[in-house]
Amino acid sequence: MPRPRIDRLSAVLALPLLAAPALSAFGLRPNRIAQPQALGWAEAFGAPTAAALAAGTLLLVVALLLLRRPGLRMLLLAAALAGLILMLGRGAAILLEQAAPAARVSPGLGFWLAAGVLVLLLVDAFARMQPGPAPRAALLAATLAAVAALLGSGVLADLSVAAEFRLRAAAFHKATADHLVLAFGSFLAALAVGLPAGLAIQRHRALRAPVLNLLTLIQTIPSIALFGMLIVPLAWIAAHVPAAAEAGIRGIGMAPALVALFLYSLLPIVANTVAGVDAVPPAVAEAAAGMGMTGAQRLRMVELPLALPVILAAARIVLVQNIGLATVGALIGSGGYGTFIFQGIGQTATDLILLGVLPTVALAFLTSAVLDLVIASFRMQPP
Missing domain, CATH: 1.20.1440 (de novo design (two linked rop proteins))
Structure with a gap:
């Protein structure tokens, strides 16, 4: 047996x-x-x-x-x-x-x-x-429905973190909006810059090493140090450019955090764009050229669709990274869930720390799961 x-x-x-x-x-x-x-x-x-x-x-x-x-x-x-x-x-x-x-x-x-x-x-x-x-989509939907039902049922209302939420509901909603702006706003800006930059250095190989080395150098700077380095130049811009001050740019607050997260986001997007286009089989590119496609047509209709799963993988990395790093921005007044974390540390209030930590972790997991689903969907599509 x-x-x-x-x-x-x-x-x-x-x-x-x-x-x-x-x-x-x-x-x-x-x-x-x-x-x-x-x-x-x-x-x-x-x-x-x-x-x-x-x-x-x-x-x-x-x-x-x-x-x-x-x-x-x-x-x-x-x-x-x-x-x-x-x-x-x-x-x-x-x-x-x-x-x-x-x-x-x-x-x-x-x-x-x-x-x-x-x-x-x-x-x-x-x-x-x-x-x-x-x-995957069904499991994700079922999980979200179960979590929503659990939170809406009131069964956890007697826990300490729920009591902290009730005391700070308005501040929590504002922190949620700020955190989403920091994480997703910096990602969209980096995507608008990084995707063309990646395509450019993929075409012009002499630029590849200098650009990637510079972005790698930025990536090695600790987040709190980069936030601090941006305070002085942004404060100077706010003092000497009235339009910038009116737009909300200043030395502390959301502006330096957005810029820092934007800079951190560039390396994964640029590097994965290069890697994704490089991975397109030469035979496919030659067949597209043989069909009379121009360079722009090959890029739009052949190379980018084939490179998209790799680029989306970079988007997943960037968004999860930004959701975590956005908490540190609270030290310079950017808002977000980090506000509760640092307030809780200052007050030795563990429940207040959890009020910032738990939604940060949940948002990172949800973002990762959604993007994994999107990537899997593209990879399942026939060529």
């Missing part, structure tokens, strides 16, 4: 997943800046429920070790993650019923460990499925 094959990744992650129920599930604070008291599932739900959760975790690990079909693994993991989040919200409500009015409940180490392992296993199961564009 053949022995069952054990899933290796599940075996590696089994120990932290089994340890999670024994660690703190909640952190109860008397106020938003006090040190949390670590509490387990038993303090919120009682010992029998905590024991059932530990037994359920053991059964989940055994199932993951033996279950090989990625679709079934995804369903099992998604159900486990949803149940974990629902228990977190309900447990927070129970703990707050017995606490002072100013008390806050945040997720504990055990929750973060279990949630992190489940997400890793979900991503692995998704990768093993190797879904096409249509199943």
Whole structure:
């Protein structure tokens, strides 16, 4: 009788997943800046429920070790993650019923460990499925619908980060708009400049090394240093060019952050444009020329369509990079989610930090998933 094959990744992650129920599930604070008291599932739900959760975790690990079909693994993991989040919200409500009015409940180490392992296993199961564009789109839509339903249900309303959101809802919406302008505005500007520049240096090879070396040099400058370097020239422009000042250009604020993110975005776009056009098979270009196409027609109808997946890969890199780097711009007054992160650090308020971190991570994941879907769609198209 053949022995069952054990899933290796599940075996590696089994120990932290089994340890999670024994660690703190909640952190109860008397106020938003006090040190949390670590509490387990038993303090919120009682010992029998905590024991059932530990037994359920053991059964989940055994199932993951033996279950090989990625679709079934995804369903099992998604159900486990949803149940974990629902228990977190309900447990927070129970703990707050017995606490002072100013008390806050945040997720504990055990929750973060279990949630992190489940997400890793979900991503692995998704990768093993190797879904096409249509199943990817359906999974993405289902995930967004589930998240929207969860947030709209109010089941997480008693968590500390939700309390911070309620106190700063207007500021959060403004920060969201600022963050989108910083990340996507700088990307669009870099695309408008980088795509023609990449095509130019692909045609004129003598320019390739100097341009790419310059952009590589810019990429090596730390973000906070580049933000600081731009303050003086932009402040000078604002002081001596009235039209620039009226347009909102000044030494601090959104302008230096936009310029810095624009500069960081150029290298991936330019380099991938060159690589994408270089990868077009010479036989294809020769066939297009043999059909009487001009250089502009070959570029528009042959080379750019074939290079588009590589260029879109650069767009994915740039957008995810910009979403992360935009948080640093809050140090010079650019706004965005980084405002909450640095305010939380200054106030030693972990919940306020999470109010900036969680949407930043979610936006980066969503952007990456959407662009991966677009890239897969283009690669599936027949030549």
